[in-house]
Structure formats: C-alpha cells, structure tokens
Amino acid sequence: MQLNIIKTDGKARACLIETNRGPINTPAFMPVGTLGTVKAMSPDELKEIGAEIILSNTYHLYLRPGHEIISSLGGIHKFMNWDRPILTDSGGFQVFSLSALRKIEENGVHFKSHLDGSMHFLGPKEAMDIQSSLGSDIAMVLDDCTPYPSSYEYAMNSLYRTIQWAEQCKALQREGQALFGIVQGSLYEDLRRKSVEELVDIGFDGYAVGGLSVGEPKENMHRMIYFTASLIPADKPRYLMGIGDLRDVLAGVEAGFDMFDCVMPTRNARNGTLFTSEGRISIKREEFKTDRRPLDPDCDCYTCRNFSRGYLRHVFLSKEILSMRLNTIHNLYFYLNFFRDMRKFIMEGKFMEFKTKWAEIF
Ligand SMILES: [Zn+2]
16 A cells, blocks of 8 residues: 655645555545445445445444355455445444443453344454455554543553554554554543554554544544644554544644544435535425425535435435435535545645635535
C-alpha cells in the first residue's frame, strides 16, 4: 500500500492511496458494510455512486456466519462480490459496545455474544486470524476502546494494553494485508502523544484514531482531533474512526485526516433522515405530501433524478423496501459527493471556503 500526497492546503490534504485492489482518493468516506453488505445497496450500485473502499466488521462476521465459512467461500471479496478494497475493523469496538458481558485480561477479552449469549474470546491472535481468513485489504489491530469518561489511570492502563496488543498484532501481520495501528488515550494529550509514539516505534501501514465520539463534548473531541492528527507521520494514511457527522468530518479533514467511516448516512436513510445541500430533512413531514420537487435539486443521484419528495414520503410511510433503497442511494451519494467536492476544493487551495460554506448548513 502506497500513499502519495497530491496536494496540501493548510493541514488538509488530498492523497492517492494505491492498493492491489484499486485506488483510494482521499479524503475518503468508507460506507459501512457491517455484515458483509452495505445495507440496501448492491455492489454495482456502490460502484456507480463512486465508493472506492468499504468497511466490514470482524466481530459481526466472526459471530455470523463465521470467518471459516467466509474463507471456505473464497474470502470476503468473493463472498460479497466486491472487488475493491475492504477495511475490516478488529472487533474491539463492538466487543466493548455491544457485548453485555466482557472481561478484559492481559491477553484479550472474554465476551458474550449479543446474538445468542454464547461466550467467546478475542485476543490479538484471534483478531488477526479472523481478519486474515476474511482476506481484507486493510486489517486493524485489536484495541481496548477507552470509554468516556475515564480516569487518567484507567485511560493509561487501557492504552498500555492497546499498545501491547498492537505489538502482538504486528508480529502476526499477513503478507499482502496492510495493518493499521489505533491511537487511544481518551482526552489526555500526553497519553495520545505516548500512544502515537509507541505505535510509530512498532511501525504500521497507517494510523487510526479511536476512542472519540464516545459521548465526550464536541469541543473536546475537536481539540483531540487537531492535537492527535499533527502527531501522526505525514507519509502514512490517517484514519479517524467512526466519525461521520459532517461538521466533525470537516474538522478532521482540516486537521489532516484522510479516511472516515460512519453508519450515519445509511442508518439515517433507513429512518427517513436525508442529507441535502440545504441541510438535513425528515422525509415523513406533512409538507412533502404534494411536493413534486426532487429531494435535492443539486443532486445527480438516481433517486433525485427520478423521484419526487411526495413519492419518497409515500414509500417511506408505507414502509416499502424501495424507500430504504432510494434513501440509501441518495444519502451515500451525497456523502461520497461531499468528499469528492472537498477533495476538489483542497486541490484548488480553497478548503476553508468549502468548510465555511458547509459548517453553516450542518
Ligand atoms: Zn440524490
């Protein structure tokens, strides 16, 4: 995996990440395909709207259908018929957020499946084995996702565990699979710094920042985004995990992050909340009943080219499957287009103009 910086504008940057399965132009948004499918979208539709990389989920695929099954069916790309890059997270975040019961030990974490209550163990070796049999292009180290709020002492212990696990994951890295380290440290600057230094010492193909957007106030999150980005080596991809609120994305890009993922556009689409050039709208509102205009007159997606707001409201209220499909096509197109535009503005040295415009809308 090779990162080429094409243009910088302040700290914001437009890069080209070259992988064996195709290019990733950054800043890049990765649609989330938790269970080996980006909900409501076929791979062809994802390509049509310009998705260059998607994210999938170790924890979920391990529990169902199981990584051995996916491996026996040819690996994750063949399994879901997606031939472009796939990033898999290590499962750490889900173990911490979904599992009702978990016990962290030195060498991993015991957890209870949220599906059937069965007990499982996930350590660095397991996380790497699973991601290796899935065959993703980018694997993530197993991390101990520090909750918010955490005391300094708790955050420090959790950070040292993450570093130890990162080292073990690195030793098990598979040829041909990139591996990203994950920066933790809660809201403590010296811990974040320590985290980056230790990870850079180990040496990864890219660096992700985790443990943000976990309930902390926005201004603290943004402060940490700016602080941490500047510590990560410029010649590696920087990935801000799980951040997708567009104002946070703008802060992330301004700070120098390259990669983003979030369920926000897809999940909101299914709930009828749609992103437009004039802000967020809820399609179920009465005012759209007889509205013949497209959802967003500035959008060129399939949904906006072919359907009225009145129709989108109708299929949403009727709980038609098509509603989820049309809304998801639009929201993902909107996000991917937002990122493409942002890249254009960076290329022209006008990122701040882009940021100011959109910060007023969202
Ligand atoms: Zn649209």
